[in-house]
Amino acid sequence: MSKPTPLSGFPEWTTSQRMIEQFVLDRIRQTFELYGFAPLETRSVEPLDQLLRKGETSKEVYLLRRLQADADGPAGDDALGLHFDLTVPFARYVLENAGKLQFPFRRYQIQKVWRGERPQEGRYREFLQADIDIVDRDTLPAHYEAEMPLVIGDALRALPIPPVLIQVNNRKICEGFYRGIGLTDPEAALRAVDKLDKIGPAKVTELLAETAGASEAQARACLALAGISAPDASFADAVRALGVTDPLLDEGIAELVAVVETAAAHAPGLCVADLRIARGLDYYTGTVYETQLRGYERFGSICSGGRYDNLASAGAVSYPGVGISIGVTRLLGLLFGAGALSISRSVPTCVLVAVGAEEERAGSNAIAEALRSRGIPAEVSPNAAKFGKQIRYAERRGIPYVWFRGAEGDQVKDIRSGEQVNAVPGEWAPPRVDLKPLVG
RNA sequence: GUGGCUGUAGCUCAGUUGGCAGAGCACCGGGUUGUGGUCCCGGUUGUCGUGGGUUCAAUUCCCAUCAGUCACCCCA
Known part of the structure; x- marks a missing residue:
């Protein structure tokens, strides 16, 4: 038998690295529990139709099939797939167990997830996420959106890693602003602005014109909004100075002010309002979070999430939630790669x-x-x-x-x-x- | 999923216009007759990522594949 080789995207750490990982997971779990989040584990698989509720990433879902199953049989909605994140399985769990749960329901969940992406440093096909969410019935108070960064700040600051910066924005600000200047497709505008860091303002202007039908003046306004960033409530003045009025915009500003001020009171320097943060697809409806590790900014966010109002609903009852997730494997992969994490011995033996x-x-x-x-x-x-x-x-x-x-x-x-x-x-x-x- | 770059000892890397595969560190043995690390002497490092092709001969040239990495795509 020839020597086995690694599988792309499925990392296996050394025993020393695994001890570090367990140490990190213990610390994260302790912090989550200090904030009263209850542990939950959901099964690894979900019906395909559940997994695909959130977007067009179906090609990245790993399917589960028995060897004896009909190889040519149709992979219908009842096919099983490995979960792609922990939020969708959690939403499904909440609906399934709504009758037994106490709301607001706070839970943490630390599990592997699978995505068929092309791997590179910090990007894997099998990786660990440490997720917290709070869901309530019908309405979810905005103060929970301010609580998320506090938990994450405590969790990450308890680890032997470089400092982090949590960037926050609010979907209502973007959507309200875009509506206020007369753009009819806020989602397209959001996706274009999201690329600002990568392709620059000129290309974003082009993209806004192409995909969101923005005039030059509208594009300029979008870029002005995206350029606003402040560690405190002063971002609100900068937004208002752009002279756009919209009720949704005002709502978003108020919510984001609360998030930033709460964070500043609890953990100065942890959070910054950054109005270019867009995040993913369509289901976020309020605050959105991204997190940069100082010195590792080029690898992207190590912790992200946001508020969602429409992920779980059954009949007339809805379960709005807010959640955020630490990409544990990415975080460790980056630090291992940089030789920035060590352990005093390779075995537990004293x-x-x-x-x-x-x-x-x-x-x-x-x-x-x-x-x-x-x-x-x-x-x-x-x-x-x-x-x-x-x-x-x-x-x-x-x-x-x-x-x-x-x-x-x-x-x-x-x-x-x-x-x-x-x-x-x-x-x-x-x-x-x-x-x-x-x-x- | 698309494209670029890379792949030689456990690690960091040399190498050959195609002619038996190298160094440092690490590792093992001895000097050291039961207390390591320093020092000295000696030794093994290996399907040259894998599989095919061209050739008298391939680690070297060609193709494929796998893995790593980078960019794109995507990022719940």
């Missing part, structure tokens, strides 16, 4: 118990058990090689302590400093920082 001779292994096992019973990760040496070899076994893995049994009592050695002291298995404990691998 103490390696040496074996003097194979006949004495039982004694070493007993010592390891005593250590483990007090929460100290310990393993026993794989063989009774020379002690130098056993120490090297520990050193290669970053294990900080080696335990030696002796006729007149045991000793434990800190192999980093070389310091060796008398120790008793039922009493000795490492300094707190050495108990678990350190991520930095």
Whole structure:
């Protein structure tokens, strides 16, 4: 059998990287729970018609099919696909369980998702998202839109990563403004403006004329709006100075002011109102979020989301929501690629118990058990090689302590400093920082 | 999904107008008869990404494919 090769877009980390990932996930989960979000896991597959409710990305959905299924059979709406994000499965779950849920319903969900995209650095076909959403019945207060960045700010600031900047905008501002200047296709205008960073103002002007039927003056106004950015409520003055009036616009400004001011009070420097942020397709109806990692701006957003009013509805009842999602795999992939995340050892082991001779292994096992019973990760040496070899076994893995049994009592050695002291298995404990691998 | 660039040892990379595959680091053994790291000596690094083609001969040239990366597409 020839040597297996990687699968494009399906990353597999090393054990060290996986320990870092688990550390990151633990921290994120702790923060989400501090804010009262309840854990939820949904199944990996959804009926295709559910997955396709949100747009034209059907080609990127992975289908699930049994080997024995009719290969030529039609892949109808009842075909199963791996979920493409966590918001759509969540909306489906809310509808399915509406009768059992307490509203407003706050949940977090940390799971793999799958997209058949062309992979590159920070873009994968199988990746982890850490998602929070709040949904309510019929109406959802706007203050939840201000809460999202606070949670994310706390979650990301608790990680050993560079600072982040959350860019926020509000769909009502864009749509109200576009309507106010007489554009009839706000969605087309939004998509054109969204490309501003990539293709520049001249090309966006062309695109606005082509796809949204914008005159030169209208295009100029759109670009003026998109150019507004401020870390505080002053963006509102800049918008009003453009002289466009529309009720939806005013509503959006008020909501965005609340988001920015709440963030500024809680976490100065975390958020900026940036009116060029458009985000994806059509289902966002209020605040939208994107997040840049300082120093990694060229890789795009590592955390995004927004408010949606029409994702879940059953009959006369609707369930508006707001959510945001951390792209955990992208975040880690970028930092791993830059060598910006490390861990103090490649295994959880804190103490390696040496074996003097194979006949004495039982004694070493007993010592390891005593250590483990007090929460100290310990393993026993794989063989009774020379002690130098056993120490090297520990050193290669970053294990900080080696335990030696002796006729007149045991000793434990800190192999980093070389310091060796008398120790008793039922009493000795490492300094707190050495108990678990350190991520930095 | 479309196009560009790249692919040689565990890692970073040399290399040959087509003629037996190299260096540093790492790793293994010994010096060091049971306490590593420094130093000295020695050793292995390998289907040259994979599969085909041209050729007396291919790591080198050609085609395909896989993987990585970049741009586009898309980004719930």
